[in-house]
Amino acid sequence: MIGLISATAAGAAARDRLAAAWPDRTRVYEGRPLADAVRAACAECEQLVCFLATGAVVRLVAPLLGDKASDPGVVCVDEGGRFAVSLVGGHAGGANELARAVGEVLGARPVVTTATDAVHLPGLDTLGLPVEGDVAAVSRALLDGEAVALRAEVSWPLPPLPVADEGAYTLRVTDRLVEPGAREVVLRPPTLVVGVGASKGAPVEEVLGVIEGALREAGLSAASVAGLATVDAKAGEPGIVAAARRLGVPVVTYAAGELARVEVPNPSGAPLAAVGTPSVAEAAALLGGGELLVPKRKSAGRPATATCAVVRRPGRGRLAVVGLGPGARDLLTPRAKAELRRASVLVGLDQYVDRIRDLLRPGTRVLESGLGAEEERARTAVAEARRGQAVALIGSGDAGVYAMASPALAEASDDIDVVGVPGVTAxxxxxxxxxxxxxxxxxxxxxxxxxxxxxxxxxxxxxxxxxxxxxxxxxxxxxxxxxxxxxxxxxxxxxxxxxxxxxxxxxxxxxxxxxxxxxxxxxxxxxxxxxxxxxxxxxxxxxxxxxxxxxxxxxxxxxxx
CATH class of the missing domain: 3.30.950.10 (Tetrapyrrole methylase, C-terminal domain)
Structure with a gap:
């Protein structure tokens, strides 16, 4: 929820415009002293938009702030509605994106001073992955152009980052249970799937215990668990549901017939009799593919009421097929711009690359070629995605109309994620x-x-x-x-x-x-x-x-x- 606070008639008019645009996302605080309104909004909302001077907002919110992880995102809009200033919680609180969104509604210019955003570098704490270590030092090294080494122990489609093979600072991508070293940041991609079986009424402590024990003994991080998988019959099992809630992951279920067709190293007659498949934990973990890191293990209870198995699924590459429109920059859609900034690899015709080169983030690898190499570009883009990269394949107009989408999708299979971004056609x-x-x-x-x-x-x-x-x-x-x-x-x-x-x-x-x-x-x-x-x-x-x-x-x- 976004709290809206104003002090003047002009501020109230802009506030009401925002409230009308976002009726389900906003709550207006009025009819009380400003300090009380800000205090209530901070307690009840994740973000605030204050139609006040930045100095006033600083004095009002300062006593209420704790740390970057818990502070709300605070945006200030000036009396004239000219600027939407991201004041507090730029990344963790979402204030930077909120400032841009407020600017679009009110016609105000978003003002973002976060260093990484200012130079179009993705913040390490904005990649959507759990992050540990010296984020500030490694981010500063990236900003200063110092050598930052990328150690990708598992593949994952990261956005472009200006990294090197060696450096005094390290960005490590791993699902292993490791402590970040000095000048190191560890990113935890969601590569692990835990298959779970449980007897009726199995306590959450036993389900959670067998999962955490299996991960710990295998040297795997719980922060990289993408979800729990089980049989349909156990979709509402309280112990499994509660364990998933505590881990902060979803529960995925499969029909017993699907699980019965999966070859597993440790089939058993007990689950076959109970739910119709010789394996629940191993089969559910393996059904989406991947490497079995932890075979089925039982919980410590007597009798054991829960089982689990752990699989590492390879990071799926991402191919965005992006239409650039007919040529004018203002006919390039916001979604297309976002995909260009997200891509770590850009593939395209050289003259089209020149049109949008200024939109690319530092560290983007550009693979360009001349006229007549459409099929080669399509194969290159798909191959890069299969290597786990975030790829943008560009075409003029709409990429699906006499352009690159057709040869690329003819080459691609279901081992990569494909996103189509429409464009204005000629x-x-x-x-x-x-x-x-x-x-x-x-x-x-x-x-x-x-x-x-x-x-x-x-x-x-x-x-x-x-x-x-x-x-x-x-x-x-x-x-x-x-x-x-x-x-x-x-x-x-x-x-x-x-x-x-x-x-x-x-x-x-x-x-x-x-x-x-x-x-x-x-x-x-x-x-x-x-x-x-x-x-x-x-x-x-x-x-x-x-x-x-x-x-x-x-x-x-x-x-x-």
């Missing part, structure tokens, strides 16, 4: 420039026969012509392909009037954008190149006030005739 950008040519059913067709035989392209153009669809031509003409566009226009002319509107947009949304509206009969194909999108209207498309408009329905079509 057809949409050109359509916005022309007016509303895509107001009814439409189709996009690439005239490049490098990947598609011309007879297939021609059949598609003819089908679109006969179906009276608005057609957007991608890749319409190049120096080596100068006959395809006239041929396609001729096919459309068999079904449409010579005065049918045609929109021609070159470099839509870029600094050298140009556009013109012509007709099917008047279009000169020689004026078109590969940077151009050609949109041909259907029989209802009209030029209205210099804009190309296709009506949404045929009733309008009849009225426009």
């Amino acid at each position: 057809a949409l950008a050109a359509g916005a420039v022309l007016g509303a040519p895509l107001g009814h059913d439409h189709v996009s067709i690439s005239l490049s026969d490098l990947h598609t035989p011309w007879d297939v392209i021609e059949r598609r153009v003819r089908a679109a012509a006969e179906a009276d669809l608005v057609v957007t031509f991608y890749n319409p003409r190049s120096r080596g392909r100068d006959w395809q566009l006239p041929k396609a226009l001729g096919i459309l002319a068999e079904h449409r009037e010579p005065v049918t509107p045609v929109g021609v947009v070159r470099n839509a949304s870029r600094a050298d954008e140009s556009s013109r509206l012509t007709t099917l009969a008047a279009l000169d194909p020689a004026t078109v190149d590969m940077m151009t999108v050609v949109t041909v209207g259907n029989t209802a498309t009209r030029e209205i006030a210099g804009r190309m408009v296709t009506p949404r329905g045929y009733r309008w079509q009849e009225g426009a005739r």
